[in-house]
Amino acid sequence: MAAATSTSAKPFDIVATYNELLRSDPDLTMPIAAIEALVLLLTHSPSSTISETLDLLEKSTAHLKQSIPNPIGLSAGTDLFQRYLITTLQRPGQLGPAGDFNAIRAHLLSNGRLFIRRAKESRDKIAAFGRGFVRDGSTVLTNGGSRVVASLLQQAAGEKGGPSAVRFRVIYVLSPAKGDVEGSSAEPEGMETVRALREKGVPVATIPESAVAYSLGKADVVIVGAEGVVENGGIVSRMGTYQIGLLAKAMGKPFYVVAESHKFVRLYPLGQYDLPIEQRVIDFKTEEDVADEATQQQQQAQPTPNVKSPDSSDVVDYTPPHLISALITDSGVLTPSAVSEELIKIWF
Amino acid sequence: MPATSGPLTPGLASFLKTLKTNHIDTSIDNLISLLKRRQIRHSRSCATATAYLLRGVISASRTNDANKLIERVQHVGRRLMAAQPREMVVGNIVRRVLGLIRDEAEDDREGDFNLSEAGSESQPQTPRGLDDPTDALSARHDGSDRGASRQPLPALTAAPISMFSLLSHPETEGSLPGTPVSASPSGRLLGHAPSKDIRAEVLDGISEIIDELTQVDDQIAAYALDHIHSNEIILTHTSSTTVQKFLLKAAAKRKFTVIHAEAFPNNHEATHATVSGANPHDDELLSTESFQKPLIALGITVILIPDSAVFALMSRVNKVILGTHSVLANGGLVASAGTRVIARAAKVHQTPVVVVSGVYKLSPVYPFDFDSLIEYGDASKVISYEDGDLVDQIDVQNPLYDYVPAELIDLYITNLGGHAPSYLYRIVSDHYRKEDISV
Numbered sequence: 035m036a037a038a039t040s041t042s043a044k045p046f047d048i049v050a051t052y053n054e055l056l057r058s059d060p061d062l063t064m065p066i067a068a069i070e071a072l073v074l075l076l077t078h079s080p081s082s083t084i085s086e087t088l089d090l091l092e093k094s095t096a097h098l099k100q101s102i103p104n105p106i107g108l109s110a111g112t113d114l115f116q117r118y119l120i121t122t123l124q125r126p127g128q129l130g131p132a133g134d135f136n137a138i139r140a141h142l143l144s145n146g147r148l149f150i151r152r153a154k155e156s157r158d159k160i161a162a163f164g165r166g167f168v169r170d171g172s173t174v175l176t177n178g179g180s181r182v183v184a185s186l187l188q189q190a191a192g193e194k195g196g197p198s199a200v201r202f203r204v205i206y207v208l209s210p211a212k213g214d215v216e217g218s219s220a221e222p223e224g225m226e227t228v229r230a231l232r233e234k235g236v237p238v239a240t241i242p243e244s245a246v247a248y249s250l251g252k253a254d255v256v257i258v259g260a261e262g263v264v265e266n267g268g269i270v271s272r273m274g275t276y277q278i279g280l281l282a283k284a285m286g287k288p289f290y291v292v293a294e295s296h297k298f299v300r301l302y303p304l305g306q307y308d309l310p311i312e313q314r315v316i317d318f319k320t321e322e323d324v325a326d327e328a329t330q331q332q333q334q335a336q337p338t339p340n341v342k343s344p345d346s347s348d349v350v351d352y353t354p355p356h357l358i359s360a361l362i363t364d365s366g367v368l369t370p371s372a373v374s375e376e377l378i379k380i381w382f
Numbered sequence: 383m384p385a386t387s388g389p390l391t392p393g394l395a396s397f398l399k400t401l402k403t404n405h406i407d408t409s410i411d412n413l414i415s416l417l418k419r420r421q422i423r424h425s426r427s428c429a430t431a432t433a434y435l436l437r438g439v440i441s442a443s444r445t446n447d448a449n450k451l452i453e454r455v456q457h458v459g460r461r462l463m464a465a466q467p468r469e470m471v472v473g474n475i476v477r478r479v480l481g482l483i484r485d486e487a488e489d490d491r492e493g494d495f496n497l498s499e500a501g502s503e504s505q506p507q508t509p510r511g512l513d514d515p516t517d518a519l520s521a522r523h524d525g526s527d528r529g530a531s532r533q534p535l536p537a538l539t540a541a542p543i544s545m546f547s548l549l550s551h552p553e554t555e556g557s558l559p560g561t562p563v564s565a566s567p568s569g570r571l572l573g574h575a576p577s578k579d580i581r582a583e584v585l586d587g588i589s590e591i592i593d594e595l596t597q598v599d600d601q602i603a604a605y606a607l608d609h610i611h612s613n614e615i616i617l618t619h620t621s622s623t624t625v626q627k628f629l630l631k632a633a634a635k636r637k638f639t640v641i642h643a644e645a646f647p648n649n650h651e652a653t654h655a656t657v658s659g660a661n662p663h664d665d666e667l668l669s670t671e672s673f674q675k676p677l678i679a680l681g682i683t684v685i686l687i688p689d690s691a692v693f694a695l696m697s698r699v700n701k702v703i704l705g706t707h708s709v710l711a712n713g714g715l716v717a718s719a720g721t722r723v724i725a726r727a728a729k730v731h732q733t734p735v736v737v738v739s740g741v742y743k744l745s746p747v748y749p750f751d752f753d754s755l756i757e758y759g760d761a762s763k764v765i766s767y768e769d770g771d772l773v774d775q776i777d778v779q780n781p782l783y784d785y786v787p788a789e790l791i792d793l794y795i796t797n798l799g800g801h802a803p804s805y806l807y808r809i810v811s812d813h814y815r816k817e818d819i820s821v
């Protein structure tokens with residue numbers, strides 16, 4: 035709103051805004067950052083009619099999705115935002131077709147912060163629901179750097195401020211630190227949670243991904259986070275979740291997914307290779323290809339530093355619903371089949 | 383305690399008899415002690431006693447204020463549930479009554495401002511137990527729930543949808559420039575004098591629940607012919623009346639074979655009696671059905687087997703029909719001990735497992751901890767205390783229930799029809815309000 039003067043000078047870049055939002059607040063999830071970026075976009079654009087706005091949203095969303103290597107998470111946010119606009123406009127009431135379009139615009143623009151706060155609050159709600167899953171004397175196996183899982187475990191550990199009320203142990207699966215030169219610390223994702231838990235007196239064991247099968251026998255329950263929850267109740271999550279799910283099923287351990295309901299995506303993947311993103315995880319090469327690549331790299335020296343190679347740490351896999359015992363969301367503990375209903379409710 | 387009880391043994395019959403004459407607080411204490419002493423057991427008896435008691439509670443409270451009624455029912459409900467936490471039907475009935483009151487209260491309010499706001503951003507203003515942090519959440523989702531649980535109200539389908547709660551209109555911090563103030567009139571409407579008699583409506587609703595409890599077996603049995611075919615071999619377990627009625631209904635038209643596992647040591651006597659038709663009249667559960675004909679009277683071959691023979695015979699069985707103690711929100715169930723073995727054996731042989739259960743047994747409780755659901759009973763049924771030497775030296779345990787996970791069940795038949803286990807969450811959300819899940 036304050037930057038109204040600069041709109042003419044510099045066109046609004048939604049991709050940069052999105053990335054900036056994600057960087058500035060480590061607690062922000064991708065869908066929320068996408069919603070925020072769209073809200074900012076609206077503040078910068080003087081569109082005053084409904085169809086103009088929707089058109090703008092659609093174009094920017096498409097642009098944003100194209101420019102981000104893995105748009106599954108953010109598409110949940112953009113879809114939700116778009117559906118919300120359309121549904122509100124169709125509904126009778128002061129924000130409806132008869133009402134003032136500026137009113138809904140004003141509501142969205144003035145409440146951007148509120149959305150973020152609610153999204154963070156929903157994490158606490160989930161933690162409150164999920165506390166029941168961490169029982170006295172149990173051992174929880176988890177992975178990755180999910181903020182929801184972290185807040186759930188910390189809430190279970192830190193009830194009433196004193197020493198942990200629930201005596202539980204955590205086996206934390208850490209993937210090796212990213213070797214990239216991203217400037218970030220070389221410590222694996224999730225170390226922060228590990229430290230926070232240890233501080234609260236929760237015994238934490240860290241294991242590499244290769245030790246999951248070995249360690250699962252000592253675990254009572256598996257709790258993981260998710261990047262997106264797809265229509266059939268499966269999840270898209272960081273690479274390695276699928277194998278933990280398979281192993282948990284094989285060993286008969288309950289496998290719970292913790293995710294906010296704004297991560298529900300309208301996507302129906304039929305398998306690992308059906309996700310609408312390109313990941314070069316399996317990359318067949320012969321000696322010839324390797325040599326080619328080496329020469330190419332030499333030619334280009336330091337070519338494009340800002341194009342992130344998609345094979346860094348954000349590769350994902352898809353965990354099908356039959357491996358999931360339950361989803362702990364801010365609308366309660368759902369079975370995987372309940373996800374489609376929630377999605378249907380907003381789309382139809 | 384009550385003068386009228388006289389020769390009656392304490393139980394459901396005596397409780398219902400004294401309910402009319404006693405003061406309501408006495409009856410509450412009476413039921414609590416009956417539950418604690420396990421003098422009322424079995425899902426249906428507990429449900430019936432709870433429903434009658436709550437009807438008494440409502441009719442004894444001389445108020446028409448929904449909030450006070452909810453408070454009162456919650457208070458009584460908590461005490462009852464604490465008395466016997468493993469009888470989950472008690473909690474189910476309490477939740478349904480609470481839902482009834484809330485529905486009536488909302489109906490009432492709706493008449494007032496349906497026109498202006500279409501109920502869109504309104505919140506049910508009934509106070510929730512403020513002891514739970516999840517309440518704030520349920521408040522946000524009430525709207526969509528309402529739409530789901532009350533089909534006859536089309537006006538509510540426009541209520542806010544749960545995934546939108548993130549973006550929706552803020553009620554308290556709503557400071558919209560240029561919008562009319564109609565955003566939150568709801569809070570004030572609470573004080574309005576109710577235009578109709580909520581108490582009477584709720585009492586009607588409870589009577590409907592009681593009717594449901596008496597009719598549920600017949601309603602379930604109506605589906606029998608869809609599931610039992612001629613010359614099939616059916617395996618069942620324990621003396622569940624729901625299963626017996628189901629089989630009897632089919633037996634009237636078709637000939638089939640029933641293999642009955644005896645459920646030693648907790649239920650074998652009742653099972654033997656069911657098979658032979660010599661029902662002991664002292665068993666209060668069966669007292670209403672004690673004149674029921676056994677299956678053999680209808681020309682059905684019934685084979686009584688020990689529990690250990692289940693696996694051996696499973697390869698010949700076409701269908702397993704089981705009764706249950708309670709059904710949980712994730713599709714799993716708690717049933718008498720031995721059920722899991724049967725379900726597992728059926729899984730190995732790919733035999734379909736059908737569970738017959740009234741909707742009143744369906745509990746919104748999520749089984750976080752399976753072990754805590756299982757009750758342990760009288761060890762002397764396994765080894766009697768006459769074997770003192772043995773009892774001294776070994777640890778005898780007699781679990782009464784089994785937890786059966788959802789993946790071992792193929793179909794639930796309730797009074798509403800047949801459902802896959804993964805669909806049960808939907809029935810749960812239709813029958814219980816989110817804010818009542820933790821009473």
